[in-house]
Amino acid sequence: MRSVLAIILGGGRGTRLFPLTKSRSKPAVPVAGKYRLIDIPISNCINSELHSIYVLTQFLSVSLHRHIANTYKFDMFSKGFVEVLAAQQTNESADWYQGTADAVRQNLSYIEREDPDEVLILSGDQLYRMDFRQLFETHRACKADITLAAIPVPERDTVGFGLLSMDAQSRVTGFVEKPKTPEERAPYYTSAEWIERRGIECRNRHYLANMGIYLFKTPVLYELLTAKPLATDFGKEVFPRNYKTKNICAHLFDGYWEDLGTIRSYHEASLALAGSNPPFDFFAPEGVIYTRMRNLPASRINGASLAQSVVADGCVIGADTRIERSLVGVRSRIGNNCLIRDTVVIGADKFETDAQRAENKKKGRPDLNIGNNSVIAQAILDKDCRIGHGVRLTNESGIQEMDGPGGSFHIRDGIICVPRGGIIPDGTVV
Incomplete structure (x- = not known):
C-alpha cells in the first residue's frame, strides 16, 4: 500500500x-x-x-x-x-x-x-x-x-x-x-x-x-x-x-x-x-474496537434484574434493583431496590474502600455512584457522580432545558445530566 x-x-x-x-x-x-x-x-x-x-x-x-x-x-x-x-x-x-x-x-x-x-x-x-x-x-x-x-x-x-x-x-x-x-x-x-x-x-x-x-x-x-x-x-x-x-x-x-x-x-x-440487535455491534469479530486495558474484576450482580442493558467490568449492583434499556460503565456501584431506566451511567475512575464510605457518611456525602431506593430515568450520569439514597431523577414535568442549583445537574433536550463528580443529596427529586 x-x-x-x-x-x-x-x-x-x-x-x-x-x-x-x-x-x-x-x-x-x-x-x-x-x-x-x-x-x-x-x-x-x-x-x-x-x-x-x-x-x-x-x-x-x-x-x-x-x-x-x-x-x-x-x-x-x-x-x-x-x-x-x-x-x-x-x-x-x-x-x-x-x-x-x-x-x-x-x-x-x-x-x-x-x-x-x-x-x-x-x-x-x-x-x-x-x-x-x-x-x-x-x-x-x-x-x-x-x-x-x-x-x-x-x-x-x-x-x-x-x-x-x-x-x-x-x-x-x-x-x-x-x-x-x-x-x-x-x-x-x-x-x-x-x-x-x-x-x-x-x-x-x-x-x-x-x-x-x-x-x-x-x-x-x-x-x-x-x-x-x-x-x-x-x-x-x-x-x-x-x-x-x-x-x-x-x-x-x-x-x-x-x-x-x-x-x-x-x-x-x-x-x-444496549438493544438485542444494536445497529453498531461491539461484539462483531471484524473491525475490533480497541481501548485501554484496565484489569478490572468481573461485575457482581446481587439479585438484580436486567433487561436490554449493558454492564461493563468492575460493577456492583444491589439486590432487588431493576435496570432497563440502560448502559452501566466501568466500576459503577448501584444500591439496593433501585430502578434505572433509559439511562447512561458512565461509572467511576476508582473503587471506594469501606473506610472511604465510612468517611462519606461522616461528611454527609453520598457514596459513588447510586444509593439505595433511587429511581433514575432518561438520564446521563457522568463519571464519579454521587447519587444519594431515595433520589428520583425522572423529569416528569418534561422540562427541556434547565440548570440545577450550583451546576449539580443540567437538563438538555429533556435528558437529565449529572456532571462529572456531581453530587445529588438524599431524597432529591428532579
Missing part, C-alpha cells in the same frame, strides 16, 4: 455535548461502557492497516492525551505511532485553530516530515466502523485529487450536515454546507433509482451527506490549504471553492454512522447499543 498518514481532528469546544464536555474534549467522552470516542477512528485506522496517526487537540485535552498514551503503543519495529499534536503558538501562528482546515494547515510541517503520498482526515467524535481500504480503492480508481465519504440520509437529517451531488463517475458536482431551507436542499435531491443502482437501498434517504472523512493527495492538500484567501474549514470553504476545478470524488458508505454531537444523539446512540 502507498503511504497514507491519518489525521484525526480532536474537535472544538463541544458546547452541544455539555456537560459531558465540561472537563474533557469531545473525543475523550466515554462511550459503550468502557471505550472513549477517540477509540473509534483510531481502531478503524488500525483495522485498515494504517499505523501512522496524528490526533490534533485543542480544548480540555489532558484526559485524551493520557488515554492515548496509555492505550496505543506499537512495537519498536513497526514504525507505527499514534501521536497527539496539541494546539500551540508558533512563529507562523499564535492563534487557536479557527476550523478544520486551519487545524491541518497549522500542522503541515508534521505532514511534510512524514512525507506521505496521501493524507486521510477524520473526525474524532463519530460512531461507525469502516474499512478505509475501500475508500482508497475508490480514490485510486477515480484518479481523484480528493475523495470524501458520503452516506444517504433522509431529509429530516439534512440540516446538520453538508450535502453533495455526484455524477455517474462518482465526481462531486455540487456541495453545500448545512442547508437550512428547502430551496437550498432542492438541488441535492437524489432519486431512489440513482442510489439503488449503486447497490444501496434508498429507504427514503434521498440526500448524500458529507461524513467528514477526506482522503487527499498530499500535494493537493498543500495547494488548497496555502491558497489565498486562506480557508478555515473544509466543508464551508475548501470543497465549495474547488469542486469545479479539482477532481473531487465521493465514496458511498451504507453502514451505521452516527455523529455524537448533541446530548440527545449521544443518549439515543448509547441506549441503542
Whole structure:
C-alpha cells in the first residue's frame, strides 16, 4: 500500500455535548461502557492497516492525551505511532485553530516530515466502523485529487450536515454546507433509482451527506490549504471553492454512522447499543474496537434484574434493583431496590474502600455512584457522580432545558445530566 498518514481532528469546544464536555474534549467522552470516542477512528485506522496517526487537540485535552498514551503503543519495529499534536503558538501562528482546515494547515510541517503520498482526515467524535481500504480503492480508481465519504440520509437529517451531488463517475458536482431551507436542499435531491443502482437501498434517504472523512493527495492538500484567501474549514470553504476545478470524488458508505454531537444523539446512540440487535455491534469479530486495558474484576450482580442493558467490568449492583434499556460503565456501584431506566451511567475512575464510605457518611456525602431506593430515568450520569439514597431523577414535568442549583445537574433536550463528580443529596427529586 502507498503511504497514507491519518489525521484525526480532536474537535472544538463541544458546547452541544455539555456537560459531558465540561472537563474533557469531545473525543475523550466515554462511550459503550468502557471505550472513549477517540477509540473509534483510531481502531478503524488500525483495522485498515494504517499505523501512522496524528490526533490534533485543542480544548480540555489532558484526559485524551493520557488515554492515548496509555492505550496505543506499537512495537519498536513497526514504525507505527499514534501521536497527539496539541494546539500551540508558533512563529507562523499564535492563534487557536479557527476550523478544520486551519487545524491541518497549522500542522503541515508534521505532514511534510512524514512525507506521505496521501493524507486521510477524520473526525474524532463519530460512531461507525469502516474499512478505509475501500475508500482508497475508490480514490485510486477515480484518479481523484480528493475523495470524501458520503452516506444517504433522509431529509429530516439534512440540516446538520453538508450535502453533495455526484455524477455517474462518482465526481462531486455540487456541495453545500448545512442547508437550512428547502430551496437550498432542492438541488441535492437524489432519486431512489440513482442510489439503488449503486447497490444501496434508498429507504427514503434521498440526500448524500458529507461524513467528514477526506482522503487527499498530499500535494493537493498543500495547494488548497496555502491558497489565498486562506480557508478555515473544509466543508464551508475548501470543497465549495474547488469542486469545479479539482477532481473531487465521493465514496458511498451504507453502514451505521452516527455523529455524537448533541446530548440527545449521544443518549439515543448509547441506549441503542444496549438493544438485542444494536445497529453498531461491539461484539462483531471484524473491525475490533480497541481501548485501554484496565484489569478490572468481573461485575457482581446481587439479585438484580436486567433487561436490554449493558454492564461493563468492575460493577456492583444491589439486590432487588431493576435496570432497563440502560448502559452501566466501568466500576459503577448501584444500591439496593433501585430502578434505572433509559439511562447512561458512565461509572467511576476508582473503587471506594469501606473506610472511604465510612468517611462519606461522616461528611454527609453520598457514596459513588447510586444509593439505595433511587429511581433514575432518561438520564446521563457522568463519571464519579454521587447519587444519594431515595433520589428520583425522572423529569416528569418534561422540562427541556434547565440548570440545577450550583451546576449539580443540567437538563438538555429533556435528558437529565449529572456532571462529572456531581453530587445529588438524599431524597432529591428532579
